[in-house]
Amino acid sequence: xxxxxxxxxxxxxxxxxxxxxxxxxxxxxxxxxxxxxxxxxxxxxxxxxxxxxxxxxxxxxxxxxxxxxxxxxxxxxxxxxxxxxxxxxxxxxxxxxxxxxxxxxxxxxxxxxxxxxxxxxxxxxxxxxxxxxxxxxxxxxxxxxxxxxxxxxxxxxxxxxxxxxxxxxxxxxxxxxxxxxxxxxxxxxxxxxxxxxxxxxxxxxxxxxxxxxxxxxxxxxxxxxxxxxxxxxxxxxxxxxxxxxxxxxxxxxxxxxxxxxxxxxxxxxxxxxxxxxxxxxxxxxxxxxxxxxxxxxxxxxxxxxxxxxxxxxxxxxxxxxxxxxxxxxxxxxxx
Amino acid sequence: xxxxxxxxxxxxxxxxxxxxxxxxxxxxxxxxxxxxxxxxxxxxxxxxxxxxxxxxxxxxxxxxxxxxxxxxxxxxxxxxxxxxxxxxxxxxxxxxxxxxxxxxxxxxxxxxxxxxxxxxxxxxxxxxxxxxxxxxxxxxxxxxxxxxxxxxxxxxxxxxxxxxxxxxxxxxxxxxxxxxxxxxxxxxxxxxxxxxxxxxxxxxxxxxxxxxxxxxxxxxxxxxxxxxxxxxxxxxxxxxxxxxxxxxxxxxxxxxxxxxxxxxxxxxxxxxxxxxxxxxxxxxxxxxxxxxxxxxxxxxxxxxxxxxxxxxxxxxxxxxxxxxxxxxxxxxxxxxxxxxxxxxxxxxxxxxxxxxxxxxxxxxxxxxxxxxxxxxxxxxxxxxxxxxxxxxxxxxxxxxxxxxxxxxxxxxxxxxxxxxxxxxxxxxxxxxxxxxxxxxxxxxx
Numbered sequence: 026x027x028x029x030x031x032x033x034x035x036x037x038x039x040x041x042x043x044x045x046x047x048x049x050x051x052x053x054x055x056x057x058x059x060x061x062x063x064x065x066x067x068x069x070x071x072x073x074x075x076x077x078x079x080x081x082x083x084x085x086x087x088x089x090x091x092x093x094x095x096x097x098x099x100x101x102x103x104x105x106x107x108x109x110x111x112x113x114x115x116x117x118x119x120x121x122x123x124x125x126x127x128x129x130x131x132x133x134x135x136x137x138x139x140x141x142x143x144x145x146x147x148x149x150x151x152x153x154x155x156x157x158x159x160x161x162x163x164x165x166x167x168x169x170x171x172x173x174x175x176x177x178x179x180x181x182x183x184x185x186x187x188x189x190x191x192x193x194x195x196x197x198x199x200x201x202x203x204x205x206x207x208x209x210x211x212x213x214x215x216x217x218x219x220x221x222x223x224x225x226x227x228x229x230x231x232x233x234x235x236x237x238x239x240x241x242x243x244x245x246x247x248x249x250x251x252x253x254x255x256x257x258x259x260x261x262x263x264x265x266x267x268x269x270x271x272x273x274x275x276x277x278x279x280x281x282x283x284x285x286x287x288x289x290x291x292x293x294x295x296x297x298x299x300x301x302x303x304x305x306x307x308x309x310x311x312x313x314x315x316x317x318x319x320x321x322x323x324x325x326x327x328x329x330x331x332x333x334x335x336x337x338x339x340x341x342x343x344x345x346x347x348x349x350x351x352x353x354x355x356x357x358x359x360x
Numbered sequence: 361x362x363x364x365x366x367x368x369x370x371x372x373x374x375x376x377x378x379x380x381x382x383x384x385x386x387x388x389x390x391x392x393x394x395x396x397x398x399x400x401x402x403x404x405x406x407x408x409x410x411x412x413x414x415x416x417x418x419x420x421x422x423x424x425x426x427x428x429x430x431x432x433x434x435x436x437x438x439x440x441x442x443x444x445x446x447x448x449x450x451x452x453x454x455x456x457x458x459x460x461x462x463x464x465x466x467x468x469x470x471x472x473x474x475x476x477x478x479x480x481x482x483x484x485x486x487x488x489x490x491x492x493x494x495x496x497x498x499x500x501x502x503x504x505x506x507x508x509x510x511x512x513x514x515x516x517x518x519x520x521x522x523x524x525x526x527x528x529x530x531x532x533x534x535x536x537x538x539x540x541x542x543x544x545x546x547x548x549x550x551x552x553x554x555x556x557x558x559x560x561x562x563x564x565x566x567x568x569x570x571x572x573x574x575x576x577x578x579x580x581x582x583x584x585x586x587x588x589x590x591x592x593x594x595x596x597x598x599x600x601x602x603x604x605x606x607x608x609x610x611x612x613x614x615x616x617x618x619x620x621x622x623x624x625x626x627x628x629x630x631x632x633x634x635x636x637x638x639x640x641x642x643x644x645x646x647x648x649x650x651x652x653x654x655x656x657x658x659x660x661x662x663x664x665x666x667x668x669x670x671x672x673x674x675x676x677x678x679x680x681x682x683x684x685x686x687x688x689x690x691x692x693x694x695x696x697x698x699x700x701x702x703x704x705x706x707x708x709x710x711x712x713x714x715x716x717x718x719x720x721x722x723x724x725x726x727x728x729x730x731x732x733x734x735x736x737x738x739x740x741x742x743x744x745x746x747x748x749x750x751x752x753x754x755x756x757x758x759x760x761x762x763x764x765x766x767x768x769x770x771x772x773x774x775x776x777x778x779x780x781x782x783x784x785x786x787x788x789x790x791x792x793x794x795x796x797x798x799x800x801x802x803x804x805x
Contacts (some may be wrong), residue, residue, distance in 0.1 A: 030723040046734065180517050301735040350745070
């Protein structure tokens, strides 16, 4: 018997791990967490903590007592799911709704399919859409952003999101210019920095983009998915804006309001539920962009990215089968 | 600065760890007993010509090539044949080998020039070169050990345009080719000229990764005297030493799936092979020795040795000041594609480029977790395959589907497994799948 280890090559490993990837995502979310805490204060902290702790708790209970298998709550995936769930709800959401949302996220969105790596849909979005449909009132009364250091306004004030204002205004027959002139509509710069009403993580496009760049740099996500979504939304909304600017708002409005950045950078890029190959990632991203803008312009909801991502998630197996990576040696050679 | 050339698809960048790069090549003392395996080349093993009790000279033909893809084998030592018997090789199998009791005093076979003098003039013609290479048992020294004379016989209707010489040495740790380029540069270039003559090509390109600037400078300087040979620095990226990747990197051509490099007018050979060709053609010296790196993080004296074939691994390790206490794994070759060996008795063969000693803590794999579909393996695959999918198909015995998904294109470079965050044994499954699919393909004929 040999005293040496025998195994097939390769004998070295790149030191990449699931844990590292998950905690890189957590790290990438820090700027957005700070921004939401700045605007919503302790409410933000409360929502983030409840969501993360409930997700961890449900994963632990299910793995230990239902599946009776190994408990892997330290791998960070439940933390990420919890954070993203919290990012998708208003800061004043009652705690019990959030706990139910976490149960749906982990229980139905993730564990029912076999846990990490098996879920076809983004778990946090499953939880979010469940809450949106079950508790529409609580899920759509957003507190007005109130920077911690600013004076005035009390906590109790809620207001519609920029996208909500747009939808209501258009439904009421107003033109885009009239809607933008409405005093409750956040100004251009506020939309960029996040000083407006909305879900926790929808606030600051800048903070989200910083996190996104960090993840691209750390190779946790590919740039193709966010870029294709953002480009599609921009181009599609841009075309309609050019056709009729009184009815269709300028495309940058779409980019910096609602959950577009959050969805494009953090939700659609979820490794488990997005396509595996580069060409597939483009198709997936373009699909999400189109569905999002269609829902925003003509759908019943002011915001559509959650649905768009879930719909495209369902197409991922098909995309994976149809869009293969470019094989080496299958292209004709130019002599 | 201009961006350095490299191949485009996939690839990884493992820690280079070229700790033996500055150790000059040293001659290793002879062992008491040598084990010379009969199957040292790709293809059929050689047929022994000696029997127990025979006296052999250094360089004497002791086993003959059998079949088309086969190579001659010569005695690396002077001494007496003890037996022809099975011995454990680096794959862990018992395979036939010639055991030789080595005699201290060396007696070379007649007609072999053992002097150091460099012979520059190439007298042999095309056919004489190929015959001489065949006679001397030259095989590819990059690791694949494909008989070189077979490679030089271009099939009818094909024409070689480029001779590409592999000085990439993309495997971490290994430095044998690096040292060879520095110390035998002139011989190597003459060897390349000989190969060019045999192939009737005008252009030869030596691809060298940019982490060996001394070799690039040295050879560029020497190559001025040799028309048609150019030195091409390449960006450091694994697996650039793969034949298809190197062709892509140097001349930007893609070898079609399932085809050989000649399809795109290229022939690829290793720098070590070029030196062996020089010695065979100019000095009539058969392939009986090669440069082997002995290295590892715990090795006291990482070294490069000129080793006779048949020398047990044990002796190389002793020459590098012994086996470190915490050695957990011994690898014949580099960390990406080398084979873990079971015993220190395993002999050096024509294809051994290095002996890597890994510490206990380095030698174990991480615990496999579930696939998180991160697609890092797909991005890392230099052949544009989907390793996660192929591994799954192999696991589920879906061999027909694995074949249509091009499992046979896998070059077993290990980039997928290296990069997998879930520590999945992807290449283990891929090898299994390739094995089965290969059987299926062969059974169709």
